[in-house]
Amino acid sequence: MAHESHRKAAEHHEHAAKAHHAAAEHHEQGNHEEGHKHSQQAHEHSAKAHEHSKDAHEKSQHASVK
Numbered sequence: 001m002a003h004e005s006h007r008k009a010a011e012h013h014e015h016a017a018k019a020h021h022a023a024a025e026h027h028e029q030g031n032h033e034e035g036h037k038h039s040q041q042a043h044e045h046s047a048k049a050h051e052h053s054k055d056a057h058e059k060s061q062h063a064s065v066k
Contacts, residue, residue: 002063005056012049016042 019042026035 002056002059005052005059009049009052009056012045012052016045016049019045 019038023035023038023042026032026038
């Protein structure tokens with residue numbers, strides 16, 4: 001169902017935002033290794049959010065055609 005995909009996308013967006021904040025804090029403290037780790041996590045969550053968003057969009061489009 002589209003609503004499940006929307007929920008999963010939202011969760012991944014929230015995780016990505018938290019990881020971005022953590023990365024920024026670590027970079028500001030000069031801990032670039034840890035900052036890079038959090039940046040990578042943010043990227044992964046953003047990619048998953050994108051996939052769930054595409055899935056939700058496709059399901060919504062398909063449902064409206066019926």
